[in-house]
Amino acid sequence: MSIQFDFRPSPRTVTIDGEEVRPLYPKAVNVETISFDTLAKEIEASAGPTAADVKGVMEAIVTFAARHLTCSQHVELRGLGTLSLGIACDKDAEGHTPLITSPDQVKPSDLHVSRVNFDAKPEFLARLQTTFEPAVQKFPSNRDYAIPSPDERRALLRDYLTQNATINIRRYAALTHLPTTQATAELKAFAASGFLVPSGPATHRIYLLGNGEF
Numbered sequence: 001m002s003i004q005f006d007f008r009p010s011p012r013t014v015t016i017d018g019e020e021v022r023p024l025y026p027k028a029v030n031v032e033t034i035s036f037d038t039l040a041k042e043i044e045a046s047a048g049p050t051a052a053d054v055k056g057v058m059e060a061i062v063t064f065a066a067r068h069l070t071c072s073q074h075v076e077l078r079g080l081g082t083l084s085l086g087i088a089c090d091k092d093a094e095g096h097t098p099l100i101t102s103p104d105q106v107k108p109s110d111l112h113v114s115r116v117n118f119d120a121k122p123e124f125l126a127r128l129q130t131t132f133e134p135a136v137q138k139f140p141s142n143r144d145y146a147i148p149s150p151d152e153r154r155a156l157l158r159d160y161l162t163q164n165a166t167i168n169i170r171r172y173a174a175l176t177h178l179p180t181t182q183a184t185a186e187l188k189a190f191a192a193s194g195f196l197v198p199s200g201p202a203t204h205r206i207y208l209l210g211n212g213e214f
Contacts, residue, residue: 002130002131002132002133003028003130003131003132003133004028004029004031004132004133004134004135004136005026005027005028005029005132005133005134005135006026006027006029006134006135007024007025007026007027008024008025008027009022009023009024009147010022010023010024010025012179012182022147029135036055036058037051037055039054040052040054040055040058061077065077065083069083069084069085069116072085079121079123079124080118080120080121080124081118081119081120081121081124082118082119082121083116083117083118084116084117084119085113085115085116085117086113086114086115086116086117087111087112087113087114088111088112088114089106089110089111090110090111090112092204094204095170096203096204097203098203099201099202099203147176147177147178148176148177153176153178153186156175156176157172157175157176157190160175161208161209162209165208166199166206166207166208167187167206167207168204168205168206168207169183169184169187169205172186172187172207187207190207191207191210194210194211195209195210196208196209196210197209197210
């Protein structure tokens with residue numbers, strides 16, 4: 001068995017010999033997602049505990065891991081890695097994350113668990129080192145969201161603002177598949193040219209169509 005891989009273009013371009021090119025980076029392809037039921041049956045077939053026992057143990061691990069994580073503790077999964085929590089402030093009614101400049105701004109009730117981090121153990125990563133082969137086909141998990149050219153992005157923005165009064169950074173990033181930092185810089189450039197008019201504080205910035213040259 002080998003790990004299948006494909007290449008995806010970087011969202012940023014670099015200049016090589018005077019030409020703008022988009023570097024490629026390798027990405028592992030997901031051929032299929034294996035369910036826990038399948039794993040349990042494979043363990044049972046290998047003369048291990050029964051599938052029912054495996055599921056019972058896993059349910060117990062989930063229950064007690066959650067209990068310890070919610071007590072501000074990290075949880076080690078032997079041979080795999082360590083679980084820890086990531087937290088974030090609740091977003092406002094417009095979907096924006098607040099800008100925090102003082103601890104006094106945040107009440108405990110303003111927070112939620114946003115993710116669970118998994119830090120893999122080196123020995124588990126070592127088990128994954130194997131051969132690689134190019135992907136034989138494109139899979140949905142690896143589909144390529146091509147980033148439109150600058151002219152195409154301007155056209156997308158113009159069309160969007162003919163149907164909507166405003167646009168924000170998050171929406172523009174989703175519209176063009178640009179990373180947030182690049183989308184922010186591009187909208188600022190459009191505003192500097194007068195094509196867009198910024199409105200609102202930086203954390204809730206929206207842009208309206210201006211009268212400048214596009």
